[in-house]
Amino acid sequence: MKKQQFITFISAPLIILWIYAAGSKLWFYESFKIQLERQPLPGWSIPVLSWMLPLAELIAVVLLSFQKTLRKGLLLSFLLLFTFTVYVGLGLVHVFNKVPCSCGGILGKMGGESHFIFNICFTIVAFTGWRLTKANDEFFIKHKLHNT
Amino acid sequence: MRQRRLSRLLPVFAIAIGVALVAVTSAFKEQPKSRGGLTIYTFAYTGPDYTVANVENAANWTYTSMSPGCSGNQKACSLQATDDYVNTSGSSPVLKSNIDIQAVLTPATNTARVTSIADDNGSFSNQLN
Numbered sequence: 001m002k003k004q005q006f007i008t009f010i011s012a013p014l015i016i017l018w019i020y021a022a023g024s025k026l027w028f029y030e031s032f033k034i035q036l037e038r039q040p041l042p043g044w045s046i047p048v049l050s051w052m053l054p055l056a057e058l059i060a061v062v063l064l065s066f067q068k069t070l071r072k073g074l075l076l077s078f079l080l081l082f083t084f085t086v087y088v089g090l091g092l093v094h095v096f097n098k099v100p101c102s103c104g105g106i107l108g109k110m111g112g113e114s115h116f117i118f119n120i121c122f123t124i125v126a127f128t129g130w131r132l133t134k135a136n137d138e139f140f141i142k143h144k145l146h147n148t
Numbered sequence: 149m150r151q152r153r154l155s156r157l158l159p160v161f162a163i164a165i166g167v168a169l170v171a172v173t174s175a176f177k178e179q180p181k182s183r184g185g186l187t188i189y190t191f192a193y194t195g196p197d198y199t200v201a202n203v204e205n206a207a208n209w210t211y212t213s214m215s216p217g218c219s220g221n222q223k224a225c226s227l228q229a230t231d232d233y234v235n236t237s238g239s240s241p242v243l244k245s246n247i248d249i250q251a252v253l254t255p256a257t258n259t260a261r262v263t264s265i266a267d268d269n270g271s272f273s274n275q276l277n
Contacts, residue, residue, distance in 0.1 A: 008155045012162040019166025027170060031212040034192040038216050038225065038275065061166075065159035 003132060007074075010129040011064045014077045017122060018064070022057035040096035056080060071133040078126035085119040092116055186230035186269055189241045192216040193224040198259035203251040206243040220276030223259035224251065227272040233265075 025032045033050050041049070060080065063073030090096060092112050110118065180188045195208030202208050203224045218225030233247045248266035253259070257277040265272055 005154065008158055012158050015159055015162035016166040016169065019163055020169050023167065023170030024173070028213045030210065031192075031214040031216075034194065034210065034212050034216055035214055038192075038218065061163065065163070067155050 007070065007129055007132050008067075010125055010132075011070060011073065014074070014122070014126060014129075015061050015064050018057040018060045018077070022054040022061070025054045025057075040091075071130065074126055074130040074133060078123060078130050081119055081123040081126055085116065085123050088112060088116045088119060184269060186232075187234075188228050188230055188270075189234045189236075190216070190226060190228050191241075191243050192226045195224075198223045200251045200253055200260040203260040203262065204249045206245050206247050206249065209243045209249075211241040211243075218273035218275040221261060221274045222254045222257045222277040223275060224262050225273050225275035227262065227265055227270060229265070229267045229270040233267045233270065 029050075033046070036046050036050055039046075056076070057080070060073055060076045063069040063076060065073075190212050191209040192212045193203065193208060194210040195202040195205065209227065212226070216226045227243075227247075227249070229243060229247055233244050235242045235244050246266060247270075249262055249272075250264040251260040251262050254261050254277075259277055261274040262272045
């Protein structure tokens with residue numbers, strides 16, 4: 001499989017993940033806000049996060065859907081997943097006095113540890129994709145220079 | 149050519165699968181049932197503050213389709229009630245006043261926590277302050 005094809009395939013599960021994550025938040029928006037209010041987060045951040053999180057997830061979908069913006073989409077996916085993973089991880093080691101719940105659809109039924117492993121897997125996928133697109137860009141530049 | 153077609157079609161398929169997943173897991177989500185076959189509804193406390201009077205007021209509890217994720221025992225968080233204690237005639241289930249929520253103040257945090265509800269098939273969870 002060519003590297004470019006591999007990167008395209010990597011973006012597919014991330015698109016499914018973000019559509020599902022944003023969709024389940026927006027479908028049950030009131031429940032999502034209630035869950036967010038129970039997180040160990042400062043009060044002022046709740047109204048901002050309640051619309052920023054689904055919006056960022058939908059932006060990631062748009063960026064991942066086009067070849068021109070794929071790299072930015074992979075980077076945004078990596079940053080979001082890395083942040084979520086650190087947050088869940090800190091909850092697991094009891095840094096917060098409240099244990100953060102795993103929000104959103106099927107993920108809500110996962111335990112903290114399963115959610116953490118799930119997030120790590122997707123973080124690695126996003127990071128690998130982002131690194132490969134970087135390498136791919138360099139390959140294309142070298143190839144272009146060689147032909148001219 | 150093949151690569152270009154793949155890069156155009158794959159995101160469309162991925163979006164379609166994502167939307168279908170949301171629809172299947174959300175729209176057709178069945179309400180959980182108790183052992184006796186009664187439907188269980190989950191409500192989260194959304195009152196203005198954690199006074200005993202507000203926690204005991206059924207109107208301050210909002211129906212939620214997701215688990216609010218409660219842990220601890222300092223202030224009210226969520227409760228589960230069955231058919232006889234829930235009004236389902238509106239667009240969203242509403243807790244009836246016969247649920248008779250009893251709460252006490254947690255002195256250390258000055259917040260009220262639930263101690264009992266009238267529904268024998270129901271349950272409640274408090275949380276840390």
